[in-house]
Amino acid sequence: MTPLQQARQAAVDARARYRAGLVAPSAGQAPGLTQANMITLPREWAYDFLLFAQRNPQACPVLDVTEPGSYSTFLAEGADLRTDLPAYRVWRDGQLAEEVSDVREHWAQHDDLVSFLIGCSFTFEADLINAGIDVRHISQGCNVPMYRTNKLCRPAGRLHGEMVVSMRPIAAERVADAARITARYPGVHGAPVHVGEPALLGIDDLTRPDFGDAVTLKPGEIPVFWACGVTPQAVVMASKVPFAISHAPGHMFITDIADSYYHV
Structure with a gap:
């Protein structure tokens, strides 16, 4: 395999471990591939966040936005945004309600969630x-x-x-x-x-x-x-957003996209 193919296989393997329940910071995993933060909001809040990201691009550089209700992303074929991050936070009325390793149950309670995948350092x-x-x-x-x-x-x-x-x-x-x-x-x-x-x-x-x-x-x-x-998590807290799902800090979504794609 080429180095990029090896890195993508490492990303697939890492996402599988997280889906199986491993909780660990993602720094250093699948080196050479882009990692992403995630914030997921009901559709009625999605435009506000898209505008917020456009106005604050250094803090919120958007890599992808999902269709309402979708839990897939072009950043990683076959990945599931409900299970393939090592840890998630669930927010209610701006307060941290839970930290979990799988948000399928919470996702099932809403049919219009929009996820924003945001660049990670x-x-x-x-x-x-x-x-x-x-x-x-x-x-x-x-x-x-x-x-x-x-x-x-x-x-x-x-x-x-x-x-x-x-x-x-x-x-x-x-x-x-x-x-x-x-x-x-x-x-x-x-x-x-x-x-x-x-x-x-x-x-x-x-x-x-x-x-x-x-x-x-x-x-x-x-x-x-x-x-x-x-x-975005600080913004959820300050703005008292009624419901949101995010990654747990440091526990990112590992994509299949090479780091070089974002290198200028």
């Missing part, structure tokens, strides 16, 4: 690693740290809320390299939105992320922040 991590830049949550075997910020997104319709960011510690002398590498992936968040000084984003303590796990910040490293596809 996990996609560009292989290029960082290949450039000799340590991706700390992968080397430490944990979930990426994510933080709510004081940076408000542009509202749309009934939706509003703050941007969520992911953080990766980068050696000071490699920050420019990391920014240059990730800027070539605008469809999966692109360049950092902030470098250093977490307090300017309203982040008081890097050891206490709002989502994911804390990672070690070594001497000589600078915290670098990227827009994060968990932003």
Whole structure:
């Protein structure tokens, strides 16, 4: 098999493991293939979110939108968005109601759900690693740290809320390299939105992320922040959306699309 065929087989295998009940962060799985965040909303909220994403493309770069009621996507043939992510969150009236590994039961209660697959910064991590830049949550075997910020997104319709960011510690002398590498992936968040000084984003303590796990910040490293596809979950909370399904932070949908597709 070619390297791309091998990667796609790894993606098929990973989705099968998640469908069978494995719950684990997806970072580092099927390297070379794009990963995606997911937010699923009733049809009556879908236009508001599509407009929200259009107005906030760095936080919500849309890779695909499903037809109402559909749980398939062109991003992965034969995949099932109800079962093939490692973990999901179910939201009611802006509150987290459940975290589960299968949402078929919840999906069956609605016949008009629309799913948005949103670019994920996990996609560009292989290029960082290949450039000799340590991706700390992968080397430490944990979930990426994510933080709510004081940076408000542009509202749309009934939706509003703050941007969520992911953080990766980068050696000071490699920050420019990391920014240059990730800027070539605008469809999966692109360049950092902030470098250093977490307090300017309203982040008081890097050891206490709002989502994911804390990672070690070594001497000589600078915290670098990227827009994060968990932003829609912060928006669901702030806007008190009556019902929504999302991926659990760090537990992404692994597509069959090569990372290079989003590289410019």
